[in-house]
Amino acid sequence: MQHRELSLGWLLAPLTVDTFLEDVWGTTHYHVKRDSPGYFDSLLDGSASIDELVGLLRPDLSLFGMVRGDDKKQPYLYRRPDGTFDAERVGKDFADGYTIVLESVQRYVRALAALLHSLEVELNYPAQVNAYITRPESRGFVCHYDDHDVLILQIRGSKLWHVYDGADVAPHRMSRHDPVDPSALPPPTDVHLGTGDLLYLPRGRVHAAEATTEVSVHLTLGLQAPTLLMLVTRALNALSYSDDRVHTQLPPRYLNAPEVRAGLSTLVRGVAEALEEPGTVAAGIDSLDDDLVRRGLSPPVGQALSNAVGIDGRSRVTKYQPLYSRVTDVPDGVTLHFAQLTVKAAADHADALRFVSDSTAPFRVCDLPGLSAAQQAELARSLIVSGFLVRLPD
Template identity: 50%
Template sequence: MPVSASNGFPGPEGFASPLAWLLAPVTVPAFLDELSGTAPHHIARGRSDYFDRLAGPAVAEQILAALRIDPAAVKLVRGPDHLPPEQYTLADGTVDLARVRAGLDNGYTIVCNNIEKYLRPFSTLTHGLEVELNFPTHVNAYITPPGSTGFLPHYDHHDVLVLQINGDKTWYFYGDEPVPPHLMQQMHEVDPAGLPEPTSLHLAAGDTLYLPRGRVHSAETTAEPSIHLTVGIHVPTVLTLLTHTLHMLSLRDDVVHTRLPARHLDDPDVRESLGALIHGGLMAIEDPDSLAEGLGAMQDFLVRRARCPVVGQVSDTVGIDAETLVRKQQPLYSRVTATGDGVGLQFAQLIVSARGDHETAMRFLAERTEPFRVGDLPGLTTSQQIELTRSLIMSGFLLRAATPPPTEAAPVHT
């Protein structure tokens, strides 16, 4: 099933992707081939305004205002001390911003989780990363007063890109080895008393820090307040793929629903026979169709994470013909999927369905990254091309693109 790879993001022009912007001058290939999953890496820029287009001077107030309706997304933390939500919520269940600011004055870090759900610039960034990497992504914000530490030494279950927005922060790393994934799965807790002496680095405004999963760390501000964002990158594992594949297999094949025999826990002979049953399930998982179904389920999950695009207006569809130039909404992860009586173009929480004779055009749309003319849609009559384009503009998948100015013909000398 084809998947789109359109990359729109809030960074300045001149970067091929949102990840390229976050990592520059480190290239995306260098990051993926040499740095990802290895060790913390500091990208120092000496440009305090680097992230202004994403998060300007008023970003703290914008985030708090957006999250006011959802107290569950806001936490106040000062080392081991976590303020209970009732201490900074109003009677109507919303966040009391005055109490939150008072907590900041008393040394608490304001933690704002999953801000991509509330502010479109951050959802554009995260979805752009998801389109590029195929990894689910989220953004948290941390507003910390001077000379303070938010969380005690801890580790994250996912990779993180730290974006220092305002102020400076000192980061501490404890040991050279990450917590192994099997211990993370057991919710292993860090004992601060048993940690080695940390190494440290200074993160200035405009810098990026890459932190792979499992690395024990903490951070504290200097003499100035700090605002930083963490872009959490949830890299799927073999367990993720196996889980999705098994689930999809369970919907169509009874091999994984075979009943276990009585006394399978206590009878050694019965226990020994279980290997043959397990082997049958593993053989079914190895089938290419089963793997494709598992990957399709992961695609479906990623598609549904996107926020719905801005819906088009009827006026946007007036005057469309075969020469009209259009482009895809960016970023927008999409795929072509079978429906009951045809095919569907799935994106965000929407599916635009059509008859089976539209499949070639749908796949063209899912794979296309550049603007195109309506008449370029393959396998359709002109009226079908126009009808499909109008439907996709109204649903927000397509936008009318500016028509490039005509190229002047060079003078002919005789």
């Protein structure tokens, strides 16, 4: 099944994606108020009760936590001596005002994984979903900030968010994990998030939240935008595979001899100049590209074998969505990369593979460029069996 409706546009509606990226992203918080309590029902496949949500992560206690203010309890506290999950202790601490934190919920719910990868495809940013369950009139975290942008989805109940405009934490302070000084904060802007509402917070925006008179369940979609530091690091790492200057050993006594230390700048300058080369930067970007490909949602193949039977030029197909892919040149041809899979082909298939990788709409097999009719059918069959293409009714 393709989750076409699970997209950034669907999350933000009626705010348009273009307006969000041009006027809101990285600049200000934004509240999408819907008055539509069932808006997010499709995300958790009906698993909206506390027991069901907690049960999602029972196989991996490392993704489970309990938080109340500055107090965060370690996951091992909720494992019995026989290794089973101690739900009774979870219930007791929850009743005492602790918020239940479930990390990386997309690992267990396919609809969330599909939504997440849809955002990754559109924004080119890695993302993660965490779930938070808070009892009535309780608060989980104290005033804090995130080092990444977040979209907050209110799944059940409501929550009051205190957003401190004008007190953003600078990126260099985030990297040092500087704490928030509550006494230095301005009066907050209060945002009441109802069921079905969404709140966007840019990175570094100080905030806190508290539940109202009912149990609150919300999801946070963390958007991990790569930074220039990450790009330079990847480019430097790529350079290390071809340029021995990167592997130059530091001279003996470089810590103790001032004249030796002064000479290090000359060594660094040469590597820095190499980093300015377009090919080096491109190699860093390719490394980030590979990360996004590997994060791809593996398509379910199901009936793929039977769907590949009888493929010809008139057959209609479309790329499985959401799916990020890229095509690279290799010595003996080209390779299509998607999810954790690859499809290799001869060099004469390059245009066809780039066509399918870039496609966003259905097409007919005969539209594949640069191939004979037999090659078109064979490539289409291969991509259907692998799950990359989905066959449509003729």
